[in-house]
Every structure is written in C-alpha cells, then in structure tokens.
Amino acid sequence: MKTARFEDAVLVRQVQAGETFAFTELVTKYQDRVYNTCLRICGHTEDARDLTQDAFLQAFESIASFRGKSAFFTWLFRIAVNMSISHRRKRKARNAASLQDEKGTLNGPSSASQLTDERGVDPSTIVEKAEQRALVADCLLQLESDQRAVLVLRDMEGFDYQEIADILEIPVGTVKSRVFRGRLALRKLMIASGNSGH
C-alpha cells in the first residue's frame, strides 16, 4: 500500500504540474474499484458509470488543492462515496427494482473466468448462487446509506477500518459500529427474504 501511495503521489504531482496524461494512469488504476463502489452504493449500472466519471472529473478539477495529507485513493473514494450516497438519496424514490440486471449481469456468473471456476458444478447450483447474490445485492441496497457504504468499502473493496474512517471522515469507532450494525441489518434482511445464507 505504501508503494501504491508513493506511486499515486508521484502521479498526482505530475497532474498538478499540468501533465494530464498522468491522470490517465490514476484513472486506469482505480476505475474498476471506484465503479464497483459506486455501483454497490447507488445500485444502478448507468448511474454508477456516470458517478465514476463525475468522481474522477471532480478529483481532476480539485487536484490542484490536493495537498497529499491523505492518500490519493482515500481522497478519490471519499469523493466517489459521497457522490454515490448523495445520488442514492436523491433517487431514493426510484424503484429498487431498477437494479435492472442484478439477477443477470451483476451477480450472475458474469465472467468466463467465473464460469470456468465453477466448471463441474451442477448448473442448478450456479443459478442458485447467482440468485443468492442477487438477493444479497438487493438487501444491501435496502440498508441505510452509511451502513451500506462501510460494508461496500470493507467487504467488497477490502479497506481496513482506518482507511474507511479516512475515506468517510469518521472515527474508527464509528466505522466499527457501522460495520457491525450493517452486517446485522443485512443478515436480518436476508433471513426475512428467505435466504439464510447458510
């Protein structure tokens, strides 16, 4: 991580010096994770795509003021998460079913590699797992935004508590609490929807 931060710092300095091509490397490096985070928080592929673009553009616009007090990725994810949560709130009225391909592309056996991994497994099992993932994704979207954000950052993106605290600008203790409460809420939603997960 230290090396990554160092690399990022170098790239950021280059961008700040006007070398825009360095920003390409930053986008390349983080676009998948930012997109995935936006997608899991906002729950809509097209919106996630837009949010990803907006987050990077916001970062680029503000990069002159980025002083490196925190890591670049922390700063970038802060922008992306805040945008996604804000976007989700604005569109809360939207039917959660708008996660149009949750049962297909998002959580089904979307990649060839995954299919390969699951070769030899009963096709019905694959379908069942895909359905379970769709259900989990649906339950995740029903969580409170703050809980959903910490779960996405922790369980999907693998950030530790301190990094999550830095991203969300909250104390580590709050992260700890939200992770637990989020997991508990997710568990209850799963059970209520008939999926114990066991």
Place this chain on the structure above:
Amino acid sequence: MTPEEQDNLGEELSAFLDGELGQDESAQIERLLSTDEQALCLLEEVRAAQAAARSLNKVPAPSDVLEEIMDRVERLELLGPAQDDIRLARHKVRPIRSALALAAVVLVAVSGGLYVSVRTGQHKGSASLEDTEVAAHAGQNSLSNGAPDQEVAAVLDKLFTPKPEDLLAHNSMGNQREGPIAPSAHDDWASANVAPYADDVEMNLDGAEETVTTGARMREAMTSMPGDDIEDDWSGPALPDRASLNEANSTLVQTTVPSRRKSNVSPPLGIGRALREQARGVSADDGFVGPPNDLADNEMRTLEQKYAHGFVLSTVKTHQFTCEPVRLSLLLAGETAEQEFAAKMCALLTSQGVKYVHSSTVSTSSMIAYEGVAFINFHPRTPQERQFIVRLSPPLFVETIKYATDATNAKATLCIGECSVQGQEAVNALAASIAGKESPPRNSQSPVDEGEQREITNEGDPLCLMKILQDFVLATSFPLGGFQSDTEVACGDDPVKGDALYDGESDLITVVVKLESTTAMMEPLLPLVTTNGLLGFDGNETVIPAKLMP
C-alpha cells in the same frame, strides 16, 4: 445481556472477524467464544453476513469509461468547468432524449405510413409526400438542436481544428513547398478568433529567412506577456551580463545538429542531443543528408532560450534516459490561440525530426502520435500565461541522482522531484547509466542487485536532505543555492542553502530549484546551466514561495 452489551459484543466480534483487534483483544474474544454460546451464535450471524457481502461479484468498469473520462478532462481543460455541461445536463438530457426518441419514432412511423400510403395508392390524408419529408427534416433539426451534448460536440469540433490532414499538410509543406502556406478554412477561422496571436504564431516553414521574421514577431509578442513587468528584486550572487550570455550562446551554436529529415530549415531543436553526443564523444552521424545547420541565426532557438526560465527535475522520467531529452512545455495566452499555436508548433517540430509531439490537453496529441521524445503541454488554467521551452539533459539527471544516492543510504525507491525510479528495470537502467560514467558512483550499493530497490530516506536525519541539496548545487555549479520549501518540508528553510520538500507520508522528496519566474531574471542564468549540461529551465510559478527569496 442488555441490548447495549450485545451491541458492544457484536462490534467486537465483527472487528475480530475483520482482524481489527489487537492480540490481547483477540485472545479475549477467543476465550469468550469457547465458553459463551450466545456470543458464538452472534459471531456466526455476523460471519454469514460478511460472507454474503463478500460473495458479490466485483464488476469492472465499462471498457470505455477511461476514454470518456479523459475526453471530459480534455474538454474541461479546454473549455473550463462551466462548459463541462455534461455532468449538469446529463439527467436533464435523458428525459429530453427520451421524448425526442419517442417523437422520432412517431415521426418515422407517420412518415413511413404516409410513404406506404402513397406507394399503395391508399393515401387518404391531405399531407403530400413532400410535406412529410419537410416534416421529417424538421424533426431531424429539432433532434439535433435539442441535444446539448451534440451542441458541445459541435463546439469541440470547431475548437479542435485543425484536423489531422491540416497538420499533415503543414508537415509536408515544410519539406516541399516553395511558397507560403496557403490560407485554409481553419486559418480563416483562426484569424477571426485568435487575434492578436494569429500573426505572432504564424510560422513559415519554407526557409530560415522567413523563420527569422516570424521568430522576431513571436518574440515581440511574447515579451509583453503577463508578469513580465514584474520588477526583479534579485539580490543573490552576481549573474552574467548580456555579453556573457551571447558569448555562451555563440559557443553553443557552433554545434552542428543534424536533422533527421531532409529539410532546408535549420532545426531549432536537437541542442540537447548534440551536446550530449559531444560530451560522450559520439558521432552524430545519423544519415542526415541535408545542409549543415547553423543555429547562430536561428531565432526560434533564441526564443526558446529567452523564454526558458525554470528547471524541475520532475519532468524527466527514467524511461526517457535513452530518448531525445527534449521536453517542450508551452504555456500560451488566450483560449483558442493555443490550438492554433499547437498546430503550427506540431507541424514545425515534426518537420524537424521530432518524432513525437504530445499535447496533454489539446487534441493534437492524437493527431501526431509518433514515438515520444517531445511534449507540448498547455496549462490553460495557469493564471500566469507563459511560454516554456525545456530541455533536460540525462547526464545531468544521472549525475544528480548519483550525488543524491551518495548522500544517503538508498534502499528502495529513488525519487527526486516527482521523478521516481521504480521497478527493477528502471532501477537497473539507472544503475547502468551511473556505472557507465567515467567516475564510478561513490555509493557502494550501486549498481543495484537483482531484486533490490533503493530508496532515499531521511534516515531520521533531515540533514541528509540538506547534503543532497548542497551536493546538487556543487555538482551543477548552480548559483542560486536556493530550493523550494513547503509546509511539508522536513528540513529547514535556510534561504541561502535552500531545502527540499520531503513528504514523510509518501517518502517523496522534491528538489525544486528556486527561481524567480520573471523571464528577465532567468535569462542571465542560461550560460551557467548550459555549461553544466542543463539546457534549459522549466519554471513553475506555483512552487516558488516568495518567502524564501533572498
């Protein structure tokens, strides 16, 4: 167990699962789990939720997101934040698009129906086929007029002229044409939009005489750039006067620089390469068949030197060691003059053998995409608009790194300024470069062994940074003896010796030579740095704190 106690336990269990507890806390939880079934049950619930969340696929970003982002970045740089209306308009556009799409479907259906009616003789309405066509055209117009992004695209199309074929034409003209460049539609547009720079930046590629005239015009235009009227308050060491500068220039220009193309134009570029070859005693014969180039009368080169006024090591990347060490950064005034100038400059550079002209914010980067040696960067957001032309010499850079590594116990990653040496290949290349010098590196750790990386660290002693800087000053005979400071600097801010920026968080050391940004002050420094292998400066006004000025 009260709900509050249960919550506290749950938080601890959740953190335990995530490996966020210390050894003592973990041991405590493990002991609890071995005796408390309720805690074990809660742990399993949390674990199930954790596993469920982790089971979700990681969805990669769509393949074209990168391109879209960089397109918008480029647009943002060109047009400014207010003009990047994609973000603002996106959600507004969708309903409009939907409505327009619906209207289009209806229109097509109606017109199609009418067409079928006419063909089959079953047309019972009053509208004629011509009427339908008119309506269809009207529909098309409304479609195009109603989509904001199409308007933006139209604006960008206009801004992004000249087209590649224009540049290619300019390039070929530079080598073949006899007369002046014929005005094109783009020229008409430019002359109407980029005045007063249109005349100043016009370059005639037909011959040196014309170039001199053009160069003089350019210099005249540039001399009145913003910031040039700032009074110099230099109180440092005595600097050479104009006569010394000219003498040094006359020494430099005796070098004959071969062009890589047949051209009757004296190439304004290649000084760095020539000097490097001269220093190494390497023949510069690369098959050049044109006349020898006398740079003495080259106004472009004079212009370059006149407006080169800064030096930042960060502009050199390790992989450029074996490349032509030319980096051009042009900062120009005006919103659209940059486009015109970029086109002209790209044409000029490529006609002179520069194989790669990269413009980070101007679409010409995709127009002229050769192998990379030169860069043109525009900084439209920079408040002080200036022209920079920069030439960096790899030997100097290697020397600098050598001194820097000598001064410390380098272990992992070497970074001077924003130039990092990362990766085994790059580090080995650097080590080989250093080892190839006549004087072996004083650092016993060089060259780097396989698998080893080097790092400049302060080793808990900020004074080592001072040593780097002092060595750097000694190595380059650089008279200023001042280095940029910053709030994150770990060492002192002695205005005489200078200091460096050391970011402890990222282990990033930035060595920035402190220079005043006024052109007039930089001018006398050129002979000094050129005699030390540095062929130019790159300035960045934003990193020069006034507080450190002597």
